[in-house]
Amino acid sequence: MPEDSEPPYFNLRPHDFGSDFVWGVSTAAYQIEGAHDIYDKGASIWDRFVSKKGTIFQGQDGRISCDFYHRYKEDILLMKAMNISHFRFSLSWARIFPDGIGKVSEEGIAFYNRVIDFCLECAITPWITLYHWDLPQVLEEKGGWTNRDILGWFETYIKLCAERFGDRVKQWIVLNEPMVFTGAGYFLGVHAPGRKGLKNFLPAVHHAVLCQALGGRILRKTIPEASIGSTFSCSQITPFSDRSKDIRAAQKADALLNRLFIEPSLGMGYPTESVPILKRIEKYQKPEDLENSSFDFDFIGIQNYTREVVRHSYTVPYLRAKIVKATRRKVKTTLMDWEVYPPSIYAMIAKFNAYTGIKKILVTENGASFEDQVRNGEIADRARTEYLQAHLEQIHKAQNDGLKVSGYFVWTLTDNFEWAEGYRPRFGLVHVEFTSQKRTLKASGKWYGYFLGLGKELRCI
Ligand code: IFM
Numbered sequence: 001m002p003e004d005s006e007p008p009y010f011n012l013r014p015h016d017f018g019s020d021f022v023w024g025v026s027t028a029a030y031q032i033e034g035a036h037d038i039y040d041k042g043a044s045i046w047d048r049f050v051s052k053k054g055t056i057f058q059g060q061d062g063r064i065s066c067d068f069y070h071r072y073k074e075d076i077l078l079m080k081a082m083n084i085s086h087f088r089f090s091l092s093w094a095r096i097f098p099d100g101i102g103k104v105s106e107e108g109i110a111f112y113n114r115v116i117d118f119c120l121e122c123a124i125t126p127w128i129t130l131y132h133w134d135l136p137q138v139l140e141e142k143g144g145w146t147n148r149d150i151l152g153w154f155e156t157y158i159k160l161c162a163e164r165f166g167d168r169v170k171q172w173i174v175l176n177e178p179m180v181f182t183g184a185g186y187f188l189g190v191h192a193p194g195r196k197g198l199k200n201f202l203p204a205v206h207h208a209v210l211c212q213a214l215g216g217r218i219l220r221k222t223i224p225e226a227s228i229g230s231t232f233s234c235s236q237i238t239p240f241s242d243r244s245k246d247i248r249a250a251q252k253a254d255a256l257l258n259r260l261f262i263e264p265s266l267g268m269g270y271p272t273e274s275v276p277i278l279k280r281i282e283k284y285q286k287p288e289d290l291e292n293s294s295f296d297f298d299f300i301g302i303q304n305y306t307r308e309v310v311r312h313s314y315t316v317p318y319l320r321a322k323i324v325k326a327t328r329r330k331v332k333t334t335l336m337d338w339e340v341y342p343p344s345i346y347a348m349i350a351k352f353n354a355y356t357g358i359k360k361i362l363v364t365e366n367g368a369s370f371e372d373q374v375r376n377g378e379i380a381d382r383a384r385t386e387y388l389q390a391h392l393e394q395i396h397k398a399q400n401d402g403l404k405v406s407g408y409f410v411w412t413l414t415d416n417f418e419w420a421e422g423y424r425p426r427f428g429l430v431h432v433e434f435t436s437q438k439r440t441l442k443a444s445g446k447w448y449g450y451f452l453g454l455g456k457e458l459r460c461i
Contacts (some may be wrong), residue, residue: 003113007447021406024086028132031416035069039107041326042098044134049192057422079120082449090132100136101156127171133181145204154211162222177233178208178261206284209264216295231301234258236344240311249312249321267294302366304345306338329390335425342390349398369425378441379431383434
């Protein structure tokens with residue numbers, strides 16, 4: 001028998017994490033929905049970005065992706081079969097407001113109503129992320145996240161979503177990984193909208209911080225009983241050596257990658273003592289902004305995949321710090337060239353626990369892409385199961401050490417469009433054959449379902 005046909009032994013059970021622990025999967029609209037121009041849907045910055053030559057692996061795009069728009073029932077039934085009781089998905093702003101603001105698409109609203117209602121019918125709790133990186137293109141043409149008017153646009157969008165879906169959806173997330181969409185989209189230019197440099201990055205950061213808190217306030221007012229959070233990418237940062245230059249470089253990277261968005265939301269301002277260049281954000285600040293940057297979130301979502309090793313570098317402007325790639329370090333990696341390093345999730349749980357003012361912490365994303373082996377219609381992905389188990393062990397250890405953490409969402413349900421990397425890295429518990437749209441549960445998906453079902457057979461597979 002091939003060694004990966006049996007799931008590795010795992011001695012933890014869901015109830016070892018507590019009876020209220022939340023178990024789910026996370027997804028994002030542009031990565032799964034497809035139906036990019038159905039009815040009156042507007043274009044998002046991703047619809048536009050993918051059409052630029054050289055931006056995406058092999059020129060791929062999310063026009064069809066896994067066609068969740070048409071296949072949402074099949075996918076939600078798969079979740080049900082896998083005993084998954086919480087589903088985190090994002091709304092496409094341009095599907096709801098084709099022109100960014102103004103006219104509402106009733107077709108767009110109807111689609112999300114169908115998804116929400118079917119989740120509830122299947123006893124799956126819907127978690128809505130309001131912004132997972134797909135700004136309406138018309139708003140980008142007015143400056144996007146660099147334009148302070150985004151506060152008004154965002155308010156209009158959130159208010160409507162809260163009013164239309166808040167009767168049934170009680171779990172809300174304002175932003176997904178603001179550091180990634182501002183860093184990759186407005187500084188490095190490798191994600192939509194492809195803008196570069198500090199002159200784009202700094203205002204985008206500041207407006208995202210303000211929108212994050214504003215979104216919280218609007219949700220609280222419109223749906224008083226809602227549980228409201230925002231999510232943050234985070235990775236343990238290890239200095240390359242114990243030279244003071246490398247230690248300083250690691251501190252700067254930590255401030256930028258892990259602290260830049262959470263700290264203003266807690267009323268602590270920007271980490272300018274570690275990254276002085278952030279003082280230039282002052283140019284975009286108004287006197288009331290410090291107060292308006294914070295919000296008393298009900299929970300914080302942390303999203304962890306790896307750790308980063310950082311060293312000093314003279315050639316990197318402003319920061320003088322650079323990441324030492326995992327392949328160069330000759331460590332075990334995923335297809336994203338991310339080191340497999342489970343203690344990082346423990347370190348991040350501890351880091352976020354150390355802030356005063358965070359009430360609840362959930363892991364709202366964790367997962368891995370590997371070269372899945374397809375053999376006789378079976379998808380053998382033992383490496384993914386081992387990855388998930390090793391991270392769950394760290395989460396359990398954190399709980400045993402008295403740290404709060406009360407949920408875990410796997411990234412992700414089905415293989416999907418991994419942004420600039422296209423369809424090459426597969427992160428799903430479910431394999432998708434993109435030409436036929438055939439779904440096949442991977443061994444890791446079977447294991448997750450078996451684990452959540454306390455060893456019972458999967459419900460209808
Ligand atoms: O696919 C992404 C997701 O959109 C945001 N968090 C990280 C995932 C894996 O790269």
